[in-house]
Amino acid sequence: MFNFFKNATKNVAVPAAFMLVLTAPGCAQFQRLPQSYAQEKFVDLYGPPEPVTIEGYEDDCMEPFITPDGSYLFFNNSNEEKVSTHIHMAKRIGNDTFKHLGILEGTISPQKDMAPSMDDEGNFYFTTTRSYDKDLKSLYVGKFKDEQVIDARPVNGNIWPDRHGNIDMDCGVSSNGNTLVISRATFEFGSPGPTKSDLFIARKVNGKFEVDPSSESIMKQINTSALEYAPALSQDELQLFFTRTSEMIINNQSQGIKFRMMIASRNTKSEPFGEPLVVKSIDGFNEAPTLTTDCKEIYFHKKDGNKFRIFRAIRLKQKASSLPTLQSR
Numbered sequence: 001m002f003n004f005f006k007n008a009t010k011n012v013a014v015p016a017a018f019m020l021v022l023t024a025p026g027c028a029q030f031q032r033l034p035q036s037y038a039q040e041k042f043v044d045l046y047g048p049p050e051p052v053t054i055e056g057y058e059d060d061c062m063e064p065f066i067t068p069d070g071s072y073l074f075f076n077n078s079n080e081e082k083v084s085t086h087i088h089m090a091k092r093i094g095n096d097t098f099k100h101l102g103i104l105e106g107t108i109s110p111q112k113d114m115a116p117s118m119d120d121e122g123n124f125y126f127t128t129t130r131s132y133d134k135d136l137k138s139l140y141v142g143k144f145k146d147e148q149v150i151d152a153r154p155v156n157g158n159i160w161p162d163r164h165g166n167i168d169m170d171c172g173v174s175s176n177g178n179t180l181v182i183s184r185a186t187f188e189f190g191s192p193g194p195t196k197s198d199l200f201i202a203r204k205v206n207g208k209f210e211v212d213p214s215s216e217s218i219m220k221q222i223n224t225s226a227l228e229y230a231p232a233l234s235q236d237e238l239q240l241f242f243t244r245t246s247e248m249i250i251n252n253q254s255q256g257i258k259f260r261m262m263i264a265s266r267n268t269k270s271e272p273f274g275e276p277l278v279v280k281s282i283d284g285f286n287e288a289p290t291l292t293t294d295c296k297e298i299y300f301h302k303k304d305g306n307k308f309r310i311f312r313a314i315r316l317k318q319k320a321s322s323l324p325t326l327q328s329r
Contacts (some may be wrong), residue, residue, distance in 0.1 A: 108151030157209030
């Protein structure tokens with residue numbers, strides 16, 4: 001989801017997370033984006049979502065990440081402009097119940113820290129605005145060990161935008177740690193939110209991430225005139241989950257029908273992703289999918305009344321790498 005604030009020194013709108021909120025008081029209109037919602041197909045993939053309980057925590061829960069083994073759940077609190085946004089950690093104590101362990105040490109800054117992701121080796125990625133004004137870098141990585149993150153620093157590589165107003169908003173890392181799917185947004189001066197947000201692929205080469213020369217063709221059917229962001233790869237990298245929206249949010253308001261959870265699949269890792277499908281059972285104001293290793297559980301945040309909560313849905317009985325029959329709207 002998108003949130004942004006005005007960078008007074010650069011006179012551009014710079015995103016602080018993922019909610020398109022116009023900060024002028026009293027504004028309650030909606031701004032539409034081009035979209036292909038009516039032409040999209042949906043698929044029965046997961047059962048009805050149920051809210052996740054986090055014992056000892058009552059605030060907003062957003063941008064979740066479930067560890068591959070399902071034992072830890074990371075998330076951030078509200079990303080609104082005037083809120084101190086930090087990454088929190090919870091440990092699983094039941095099927096849909098976690099115990100809050102507090103703010104994740106090693107990720108805390110005076111700026112906004114959010115949108116976690118992690119590979120199988122414990123390399124912990126997250127979005128932070130702590131140095132964007134100086135170096136245009138917004139994705140950091142450290143090592144998750146002993147329930148804390150060690151040595152958090154900017155991701156090493158050539159993956160950064162070339163001007164203020166563009167920002168790498170979030171990323172999903174592959175299980176083996178060699179691939180990043182990154183969402184990049186463009187904010188134009190005077191706009192209440194990004195005018196563009198697309199996904200691209202970066203590969204690790206000699207310890208540094210570089211944009212894949214084939215990224216555009218790999219994502220040809222993913223990126224549209226709507227906003228695509230919050231990516232999550234399956235362990236085999238054959239399925240890509242992400243959020244697509246065709247509606248900006250003003251003053252934390254949204255009709256919700258234009259937010260959808262998407263899935264795109266392919267037969268091999270060398271192929272482009274196919275046409276994305278809308279996950280039928282996940283509707284409303286929902287964002288930021290994250291998966292367990294076997295793809296049997298999907299977590300995401302969704303607005304529930306006046307708060308954002310984390311929800312969980314169970315994969316329908318089928319092979320994790322297959323998709324059921326498509327359905328037209």
